[in-house]
Amino acid sequence: MTATPAAAAAESRTVGKRRTHPKLTLGALRFIGLRFGRMVLVFVMATLLVFSLASLVPGDPAIALAGEDADPATVALIRSELGLDRPWAVQYLSWLGGLLTGDLGDSLIYRAPVTELIADRFPASLSLAVTAMTLAVIGGVLLGMLAAAFRGRIADRVTTVLSTLGIVTPNFWVGMILILLFSFAIPLFPAVGYTDFTEDPVDWLAHIIMPAIALALAVGAELQRQTRSSVSDVLTQDYIRTARAQGLSRGRVLWTRGLKNGSMPVVTVIGYQMAGLLGGSVVVEKVFNIPGLGTLAIDSVVAKDLPVLQGIVLVTTVIVIIVNFLTDVLYTVLNPKVRVS
Template sequence: MARFILQRLVLLLPSLLVPLFLVFILLHLAPGDPAAVMLGADASPDQVAALRERLGLNEPFLIQLVSWLKQMATFNLGESIFLRMPVTQAILQRVEPTLILTLYALVIAVSIGMVSGVISAVNRGGPADQVAMGIAMLGVSMPEFWFGLMLILLFAVELRLFPVAGYIPLDRGLWQCLWSLTLPALSVGLVQAAFIARITRSSMLDVLGEDFIRTARAKGLAGRVVIVRHALKNALMPILTAIGITFAVLMGGAIAIEMVFNIPGVGRLLINAVSRRDYPVIQGIVLFMALTFVVVNLIVDVLYSLIDPRVSR
């Protein structure tokens, strides 16, 4: 197993390095003088020149790239220019709502998506299948931020069941925290549930047509046993892949949703850093998201090997 994990880490390494290189290059190709943007219109030329010197922006591009790679190799993310604190500290202060929101939305997406997909596959061509897939098509084509605004209008403004915006920290109670994140989690979770439902249905239909399913039914096994223990178990591989993709999408979707619901998470920190050209914060958040993506994919690969040991051979 250790050798398998090491091999997967090597294969996943480009998923970590490529986004970092792209962000570094795009930041330096962006129009305008970053130092002037950071200091504002009232800054003097001497102040702009001093900031460029402090940030190393006067160095050739390759020297800046090598210096940045050395910092990334030691996980020295530098200091935020505007927040006046280490980038690691800035991210850690805001990572709690983002991770809880993502996990909450993932639970919603997986539970609703898998149940809907299984029901749709078992009742192929029936009313349940048509209704479930119709809703799934609607969910896939629905923008998450628009759906979030509609949820605010209905459940927060009209019915007053949930808060309009904001975040209750976890240390004030788990249920209060989840209550404050219910609408944003539904905004991104229900949309991704549609994607998982379609994948689950397709995978289940492939398995339900296999000979071993017919044999299990011929032996007189209960329908629930055939569906759960035989069909669903053998259909899990594509579903796990979809769940891994969903987690990455939810992390990205949390950026827009955090702005809609005024949640002080990593997404809002990234948006503010982009508007201020706070290079160290932008690069640090991209590194954090890339590392999260690598860890999730590694977990999915390990689950593959547990479901089917042939994968790790």
């Protein structure tokens, strides 16, 4: 007997409900296990690369610490204290052992543990990255939905042009333009500096908004393009036409069907872009003089403070690796094609 339209609709709702509770099958667990193994392998390769690059940096840290006019005996003593006179493999294993226990060594310039320096600067970088991602998600998804709803029309063309400009425009250039406009021409926000959120939330927002916009522009543009593509594909499916035929409004279909079913690629892009924001805000932090990891990294390069530079590069690399792994896990949970038995 042929099912009635009401029965077919009920069956469709039942299937939809079953799909909203994904389960990790053997195939999904195998997928996650492979990704975890790859994450560990990438981490080991990253430690080797970071430690090896230090030997390629011109200049001798011992001489930089002792001074150009120091006598050879003093330089030799400092080199021995730093362990630079030991074989490369011994130096690496000693450094890796300290790394696994949370010891990244001591700064040659600040004379303080690298872990403490990074811990002091990390909140500012994290605050900037989270604020930028929030702005990027709100703006990118909304513009992407607008473009998908009016695909081929003027709104779609305008948002496509804006997203292209956002991707190709350097974020430091955007930052300088924002400073000229909203710090000098129209003095609304301070040009440089940073205030911790716990000290003064209003002053924090005034200092963070322009660098966050500068960072969010390219990310939001990428999210706009991904949202437009995913939602547009969903809106061409047969069940969308069925929902419209059942009397659902255009807006409800767009948000409850289009965005929900097209969100998986968008969520994946958000995960990867967040990892990039945490490690890619170096120039923007320097432009706005934000005391984050980016500013500390540039200062350590100028001062040839290798332990600090190694620590920053390694910490940001580990963050990127972990975020990418979590994104892969989320993709596994959301994608039925991966959850095979």
